[in-house]
Amino acid sequence: MELVLQSIANALVQSGFFSLWAVGLVLIFGVMGIINFAHGEMVMVGAYTVWLLYAGQGLPFPLALLAAALIVCLLGLCMERFLFQPFRENPLGGLINSIGLLFILQVLAVQIGGLGLMKHVPPAFPGTLELPFEVRIPVQRAVALVVSLGLLAAVGWLLTWTRLGWALRAVSMDREAAALQGISVRRIGMFAMGLGAALAGTAGALMAPLVRVEPYMGHAVIITAFIVAIVGGIGSIRGAVLAAVLYAFFHTFVTTYYSGTLATMLGLFIMLLVLVIKPTGLMGSRLRE
Amino acid sequence: MLRVDDVHVSYGKVAALRGLSLRVEEGGFSAIIGSNGAGKSSALRAISGLVPIRGGEIHFGDQRLDGLSADRIVRLGVAHVPEGRRVFKDLSVRENLELGAYTRRDRAGINTDLEWVYQHLPRLKERGGQQAGTMSGGEQQMLAIGRALMARPRLLLLDEPSLGLAPLIVQGIARLLREIQGRGISILLVEQNAELALELVRYGYVLETGSLRMQGTAVELMGNEHVRKAYLGI
Ligand SMILES: Nc1ncnc2c1ncn2[C@@H]1O[C@H](COP(=O)(O)OP(=O)(O)OP(=O)(O)O)[C@@H](O)[C@H]1O
Numbered sequence A: 001m002e003l004v005l006q007s008i009a010n011a012l013v014q015s016g017f018f019s020l021w022a023v024g025l026v027l028i029f030g031v032m033g034i035i036n037f038a039h040g041e042m043v044m045v046g047a048y049t050v051w052l053l054y055a056g057q058g059l060p061f062p063l064a065l066l067a068a069a070l071i072v073c074l075l076g077l078c079m080e081r082f083l084f085q086p087f088r089e090n091p092l093g094g095l096i097n098s099i100g101l102l103f104i105l106q107v108l109a110v111q112i113g114g115l116g117l118m119k120h121v122p123p124a125f126p127g128t129l130e131l132p133f134e135v136r137i138p139v140q141r142a143v144a145l146v147v148s149l150g151l152l153a154a155v156g157w158l159l160t161w162t163r164l165g166w167a168l169r170a171v172s173m174d175r176e177a178a179a180l181q182g183i184s185v186r187r188i189g190m191f192a193m194g195l196g197a198a199l200a201g202t203a204g205a206l207m208a209p210l211v212r213v214e215p216y217m218g219h220a221v222i223i224t225a226f227i228v229a230i231v232g233g234i235g236s237i238r239g240a241v242l243a244a245v246l247y248a249f250f251h252t253f254v255t256t257y258y259s260g261t262l263a264t265m266l267g268l269f270i271m272l273l274v275l276v277i278k279p280t281g282l283m284g285s286r287l288r289e
Numbered sequence B: 001m002l003r004v005d006d007v008h009v010s011y012g013k014v015a016a017l018r019g020l021s022l023r024v025e026e027g028g029f030s031a032i033i034g035s036n037g038a039g040k041s042s043a044l045r046a047i048s049g050l051v052p053i054r055g056g057e058i059h060f061g062d063q064r065l066d067g068l069s070a071d072r073i074v075r076l077g078v079a080h081v082p083e084g085r086r087v088f089k090d091l092s093v094r095e096n097l098e099l100g101a102y103t104r105r106d107r108a109g110i111n112t113d114l115e116w117v118y119q120h121l122p123r124l125k126e127r128g129g130q131q132a133g134t135m136s137g138g139e140q141q142m143l144a145i146g147r148a149l150m151a152r153p154r155l156l157l158l159d160e161p162s163l164g165l166a167p168l169i170v171q172g173i174a175r176l177l178r179e180i181q182g183r184g185i186s187i188l189l190v191e192q193n194a195e196l197a198l199e200l201v202r203y204g205y206v207l208e209t210g211s212l213r214m215q216g217t218a219v220e221l222m223g224n225e226h227v228r229k230a231y232l233g234i
C-alpha cells in the first residue's frame, strides 16, 4: 500500500516533466510543422546551465532556473531563425538540421563537462515532506511539480484566453488562412519556438538536482516526448498533457515493479499500437494535410 | 483603387497566370469568371500576397502590394475569403470572428462590426460558442465572409463563395454581398457560377488558361455569344 501511494506521488512529479517536454515539442510541431529532434538536448542544456551556474558558481537556484529558461529560449529563437526559417518550404530540411544540432550540443556538453564524471547538483530545497501513509516527497520534487503545473496552467491560459494564443492555434490549424487574418506567421513561429524551448529549458533546470546530468540525457526525453505527443494526438496540446499524465503513471509503475527498460519498451509498443489503430491519437481529430 | 498590371504567376514550371490586368474601382463590384484551372484563385492569391508574382505590378490606392507579406496586405485594407472557406475548425465561431479583427485595436469599432455581422448573419450569433468545424458548409461560408469583414477592409476578395451550396443559400450570400457593397466596400468576386456573378457585378473579366479572354460590363458579357455558350449554358 505504501509503495503504491509512493509511486503515485512519484508519477505526479513525472507527469509535470513529461508534460513540459511534450507540450514544447507539440507547440513547435503544430505551429511550424517541424519535428524538433533536438528537443531533448534543449532539456539537457537547461540542466547543464543549472549545473554550471547553481552547483558551480553558487548562483541561487531560482536565478539559475531563470537563466536556463532564457538561455534555452534564446537557443530556440536562433534555431528558428537560422535552421528552420531558411528551410520553410522543406520541413525535412528543418528536421535534418535539428538532428545535426542535437549532435553538436551533445559534443559541446562533453567538451564542457566531460564524459562519465559525476555532475552533482545538490538539492536547492533540502528536506522531505512527510505525508500520511508514510509517503515521502523530497521538497525539491514538490517544488518541481508546482512549477511545472504553474507553467502548464499559464500556457493553457495563454492558448485559451489571449489573442496571441488564438493566433498561435490559428497558425497551427491553417497557416495561409492565419496570414489572411493579418497574423504574421513568422512572428508566431518565433514565439512558439521561443516558448517551447523555454519550457524545455525549465524542465531541464528543474530536473537537474533530481536526475543524472550528463550529455546524453536528451535521449530519454525525446523518446518520451514522442510517445506522449503521438499518443496524445500530435498537434493537440490538451492531448499531450493527458497522455503525459497517463504515460507518467504507466512508466512509474512499470519501473517501480519491473524495470525502467521494460517501461520504455512497452511505451514505444503502445505508441506503435496507437499509430496503427488510431493514428490521430487520443485527442487529435484530424491529420494535418 | 485596385490595379493589377500584366501579372504573371507560376508554380514551378506550370504557368497559372500569363499577364493578367484588371481594375476594381472605389466602391466597385467586379468579377472574374472562368472554368476550373483558369487561374482565378491564383489571381486572388497574388493580390493578397499568398503567392509571389513573376512579373507585373499590383497597386492598391497609392500602395504597391506585390512583394509585401500577406499579413501586411491585410493591414492595408484588403481581406480575402479563400476558396474552400478555410475557417479555423477547432476554434469557436466567436474566436474566428475575433481573429478576423486581429490587426485592429479599436475595441468599440470591433464590437460595432461584430454587431453588424451578427445582425446580417443571425445564424452566427446563435452559434457563437460552437466549434466552427461542426457547422454546415453554408454556415462556414457565412463565417468566412463575416471573419473577413471583421478586418473592416476597403477591398474584399471572394473566391467562389457559392461553391457546393444549395441555391437558397447562394441567394442569401448574393444578398449579403450587395449589402456589403452598400457599405462602400469594394468587391472582387471570383466565380465559376457565371450566372450568379454577372447578376451581381457591374463589370466582369473572363479568364481562360491564365489569360484574359475578354472583359466588359455584365450586360455586355451576358449578351456575348462566347460567354453565353461557354459559361451560361444558353
Ligand atoms: N500549388 C500549386 N502547385 C502547382 N500548380 C498549381 C498550384 N495551384 C494551382 N496550380 C495550377 O495553376 C493553374 C491555375 O490554378 P487556379 O487554382 O488558380 O485555378 P482556378 O481558376 O482557381 O481553378 P478552380 O476553379 O478549380 O478553383 C492550374 O493549372 C493549377 O493546376
Ligand SMILES: [Mg+2]
Residues within 6 Å of the ligand: B040, B041, B042, B083, B159
Ligand atoms: Mg480556384
